[in-house]
Amino acid sequence: MPDFGSARGARSSVQPEWARPGLHTAPAPAAQEGILRGRHLADSEEPVAVFLIGMRVNRWRAVRQWLPVFRAMPRMLKELAADPESGLLSYRLLLGPGPRQVAAVQYWRRAGDVRAFAAANDREHRPAEAAFWRRYKAGRGAVGIWHELLSVRAGAYEAVYADMPPIGLGAAVGLTPAVHRPSGYGYVAATEAEVAAGLHAEVSVPAEGSR
Structure with missing residues (x-):
């Protein structure tokens, strides 16, 4: 499991796997x-919503482009885990395939909870997203991101x-x-x-x- 620590080496307390x-x-x-x-x-x-999100380091030397993306997910997971009303039920962090990619498998009460978190101005996601897109053009493909949101009805x-x-x-x-x-x-x-x-x-x- 990768170390989701800060650039100064302080290890994050986010758990590789967690359930509320x-x-x-x-x-x-x-x-x-x-x-x-x-x-x-x-x-x-x-019903349940499954949210898959990940990143891929395309150029290791472009540390300023991919490290902030790498560090953003633990902050969001810690914020969500601390809030019983967030809708996040559990998550699991995965490394691979290969050392370039890392992903999170998340289970939510409903897809609407995921969208509400992503759109909230007072949550970690909005500033992290804004910062990513500011770097995206300058990075010229140094880091890739992806997500898939699956909303599954009961039964x-x-x-x-x-x-x-x-x-x-x-x-x-x-x-x-x-x-x-x-x-x-x-x-x-x-x-x-x-x-x-x-x-x-x-x-x-x-x-x-x-x-």
């Missing part, structure tokens, strides 16, 4: 060494985890044990009896055409 405390709709199952044995579903019936997504610690959307909204659908396609929440029987942890081959 107290948001879980159900308590996470007991874990051994952080690993949840078996299959689990993100336990949510709400239109599936988040499944097998033998994993809480991560991603599941870390934000909580996890519930899962089994294959009776039809053989996809997963559903396991019943208490199925959990007691350990069916969510069985190693099985899904029916043809299923996942």
Whole structure:
């Protein structure tokens, strides 16, 4: 994971992965060494917005162009994490492919929260964006940025985890044990009896055409 420190070397306190405390709709199952044995579903019936944002260093020597962009994201994430009303549920920082690129995967309550943050004059984003575009022309492609905002209605997504610690959307909204659908396609929440029987942890081959 890269060091999101300042130009003077002071290390930022932003975490590589974070989920807002107290948001879980159900308590996470007991874990051994952080690993949840078996299959689990993100336990949510709400819509969700997934915001992907990243940067690419195109010319390493143009430090004045890419370093401010690199440093801006931790400030925004710290600001959002500290505000329970921001709409940010969780995030994960990713490095790659290669050393030139870094990205953040963010989960939000709704796309409108992302847009509201981006447009707010009293938030970190507006001055960071204005500063970037001022440098953009002079930089002549020294640094690239990108983002993708995906708004997903309730019931239109599936988040499944097998033998994993809480991560991603599941870390934000909580996890519930899962089994294959009776039809053989996809997963559903396991019943208490199925959990007691350990069916969510069985190693099985899904029916043809299923996942």
